[in-house]
Amino acid sequence: xxTKTDIPAAAKQPATxxxxxxxRYSRHLIMPEVGMDGQLKLKQAKVLCIGTGGLGAPLxxxxxxAGVGRIGLVDFDAVDFTNLQRQVLFGTxxxxxxxxxxxxxxxxxxxPEIQIDAYETHLTSENALDLFKDYDIIVDGTDNFPTRYxxxxxxxxxxxxxVYGSIFRFEGQITIFGYQGGPCYRCLYPEPPPPGxxxxxxxxxxLGVLPGIVGTIQAxxxxxxxxxxxxxxxxxxxxxxxxxxxxxxxxxxxNPECPVCGAHPTVTKLIDYAExxxxxxxxxxxxxxxxxxxxxxxxxxxxxxxxDLYILxxxxxxxxxxxxxxxxxxxLGELARRVHELDSSREIVAHCRSGKRSAxxxxxxxxxxxxxxxxxxxxxxxxxxEVDPSVPKY
Amino acid sequence: xxVKVIIPTPLRAYAGKQESVDVxxxxxxxxxxxxxxxxxxxxxxxxxxxxxxxxxxxVYVNDEDIRYLQKDQTKVKEGDTISIVPSIAGGAHRR
Ligand SMILES: [Zn+2]
Numbered sequence: 001x002x003t004k005t006d007i008p009a010a011a012k013q014p015a016t017x018x019x020x021x022x023x024r025y026s027r028h029l030i031m032p033e034v035g036m037d038g039q040l041k042l043k044q045a046k047v048l049c050i051g052t053g054g055l056g057a058p059l060x061x062x063x064x065x066a067g068v069g070r071i072g073l074v075d076f077d078a079v080d081f082t083n084l085q086r087q088v089l090f091g092t093x094x095x096x097x098x099x100x101x102x103x104x105x106x107x108x109x110x111x112p113e114i115q116i117d118a119y120e121t122h123l124t125s126e127n128a129l130d131l132f133k134d135y136d137i138i139v140d141g142t143d144n145f146p147t148r149y150x151x152x153x154x155x156x157x158x159x160x161x162x163v164y165g166s167i168f169r170f171e172g173q174i175t176i177f178g179y180q181g182g183p184c185y186r187c188l189y190p191e192p193p194p195p196g197x198x199x200x201x202x203x204x205x206x207l208g209v210l211p212g213i214v215g216t217i218q219a220x221x222x223x224x225x226x227x228x229x230x231x232x233x234x235x236x237x238x239x240x241x242x243x244x245x246x247x248x249x250x251x252x253x254x255n256p257e258c259p260v261c262g263a264h265p266t267v268t269k270l271i272d273y274a275e276x277x278x279x280x281x282x283x284x285x286x287x288x289x290x291x292x293x294x295x296x297x298x299x300x301x302x303x304x305x306x307x308d309l310y311i312l313x314x315x316x317x318x319x320x321x322x323x324x325x326x327x328x329x330x331x332l333g334e335l336a337r338r339v340h341e342l343d344s345s346r347e348i349v350a351h352c353r354s355g356k357r358s359a360x361x362x363x364x365x366x367x368x369x370x371x372x373x374x375x376x377x378x379x380x381x382x383x384x385x386e387v388d389p390s391v392p393k394y
Numbered sequence: 395x396x397v398k399v400i401i402p403t404p405l406r407a408y409a410g411k412q413e414s415v416d417v418x419x420x421x422x423x424x425x426x427x428x429x430x431x432x433x434x435x436x437x438x439x440x441x442x443x444x445x446x447x448x449x450x451x452x453v454y455v456n457d458e459d460i461r462y463l464q465k466d467q468t469k470v471k472e473g474d475t476i477s478i479v480p481s482i483a484g485g486a487h488r489r
Contacts, residue, residue: 166484168403188481
């Protein structure tokens with residue numbers, strides 16, 4: 001709240017709308033809940049969007065269209081073909097471009113009246129506070145636990161609201177954390193899941209429209225916070241299930257013992273979030289080391305020689321339908337139960353999409369007494385690159 | 395008491411792909427034991443080795459978090475809904 005002695009620079013000169021802007025925002029201006037006051041608040045608002053992916057796309061589009069005066073975007077990725085199924089900010093001609101550039105172009109084209117700040121960077125403990133401090137509201141549209149805890153802690157430390165949305169397959173969770181001393185992400189979930197228990201991409205994926213729905217709800221909550229109308233989604237966790245087409249609401253309470261927003265916080269500055277989440281670099285989980293590997297080209301020459309090799313595919317049945325190496329399919333999650341289907345006297349090559357799940361499978365089978373077992377290095381993706389380009393990548 | 399336990403998407407693979415499971419129970423603890431009794435694979439996803447509920451999994455009776463009721467001793471009555479709500483981060487995970 002600005003006091004008489006501390007007036008933010010932007011508020012010193014009363015904002016006005018140009019004739020062009022009045023026309024552009026007329027459907028806001030003629031409704032009393034927004035009106036001229038609300039539209040001027042939007043014009044003076046500064047919102048930082050973390051991520052320009054599935055959630056960030058609809059969010060950015062609607063915030064820009066609504067006339068949020070300054071929108072910051074943080075991302076470091078490049079657009080790829082698999083993004084286009086849901087990241088509606090981008091077109092086919094954007095593939096290969098930095099997301100941040102493509103997003104800024106698209107939003108600036110949608111609304112040239114606003115300012116877009118593009119930060120092509122990873123959000124880190126070193127830069128987060130500095131990036132956040134100029135903005136009124138932070139919107140979390142990331143896709144990983146370390147960044148989610150980082151965004152939360154930085155918001156709590158700076159006292160800024162965090163409009164949160166996350167998705168999995170066809171289910172979403174939405175709320176506003178850290179608004180006027182309200183509950184934060186750590187109040188809800190004090191700790192992240194250990195990496196091994198996070199559902200893998202085998203069960204992953206996302207219905208393309210789901211981030212659209214969740215991201216637009218985040219946009220609606222952001223706009224409501226700015227214009228100060230309605231009941232913000234604070235102290236309530238909204239759950240959405242697109243398959244059942246149901247919304248449910250759960251009570252979200254502030255945890256008095258919360259390590260970051262509680263009465264006696266133990267987290268008083270940003271920490272190492274990769275370590276907090278048990279993640280060490282981009283490598284396979286540290287438990288999987290020194291497993292025997294075979295390269296796709298070596299496998300190809302051995303198969304061509306007629307060696308008796310048993311191909312074990314540990315992906316899911318729906319992945320097998322996309323492409324396969326005619327292997328025997330046992331999804332990783334069923335391996336323990338179905339290990340009797342395998343003959344430990346034969347040479348076995350396990351594979352998955354990229355080689356990570358099959359590494360776990362090889363490790364498990366080694367522990368189960370299998371000795372003649374290899375992991376296909378790089379999975380079916382590498383097979384497509386090195387041996388058979390007709391195999392589609394996904 | 396017959397209560398309904400809603401299984402979240404990420405855990406359905408370990409619960410016979412069902413969206414919800416009906417169990418007989420007088421408390422939340424009994425309901426979760428009945429559930430993991432039926433689906434043993436669920437156990438390690440819900441409970442740590444010391445038997446406590448994992449800190450990235452919350453359990454609600456109707457719309458109330460059991461951490462602010464009587465935890466696993468929270469009583470349930472006929473027709474109550476228990477929700478298991480794990481943290482999700484995504485995004486489309488790539489691996
Ligand atoms: Zn908190």
